[in-house]
Amino acid sequence: MENQVSTSEVFIEETFNASVEKVFSAWTDPEKLMKWYAxxxxxxxxxxxxxxxxxxxxCCIHNEKMGDCWSVGEYLEIIPLQKLVFTLANADENGHQIDPVTIGFDPEWPAATVVTITFKEENGKTRLTLHQTVAEVIAKRTGAYPSWLQALEKMRNTL
Incomplete structure (x- = not known):
């Protein structure tokens, strides 16, 4: 029986040439987060x-061509230097959660997802894993998956 990667959730794994402290701080220091989280x-x-x-x-992610994309969430768990878990949902500019379909999102996109980030030190580098509770095929089709990759690359350049 072959090992198969689950496509029931988004799964991204990246290694950063930086300490766990630096990578965790990029996610938890507001000034640093604003430099790359888009x-x-x-x-x-x-x-x-x-x-x-x-x-x-x-928050609002703004794109000159696509306009504004508002979202809200709640931090469910924070274990310093190890784990960060938060909800993520589409919202209006007043912070009210909205049905993603009403703003033109894929009808299969869930009303809310949970994002789990883990951080692991490996020989002075940091292995980061990102899980999001949406099917990877939907995340790739909607652009959410490549958006995570682009944001993580921006983070890499700020470390």
Whole structure:
């Protein structure tokens, strides 16, 4: 029986030539997060950003051609230097969660997803894994998957 990678969720694994402290900080320091947490050609701004368990965020990723994409979420779990778990959902600019279909998203895109980031030190480098609770095929079709890859590359360049 062959080993098969599950496509029931987005799974991305990257190794960064930086310490776990630096990579974790890129996700949890608001000033650092604002420098990279958006795909190539996009900018991000936060109306709310409270990085702690139970803390919430409300942000807008802006693209000159595509316009604004608002989202909200809540930090469910933060284990320093090890793990970060948060919800992610589409929203309006007032922070109210909205049905993704009403803003033109794929009808199979879920109303909310959970994103889990893990950090592991390996010989002075950091192995980061990202899981998101949406089928990888849908994430690739909608552009969410390549957007994660682009954002992580931007993060790599800020470390």
């Amino acid at each position: 795909p190539e050609g996009c900018t991000i701004r936060f109306k709310q950003l409270d990085i702690k368990p139970g803390g919430r965020f409300h």
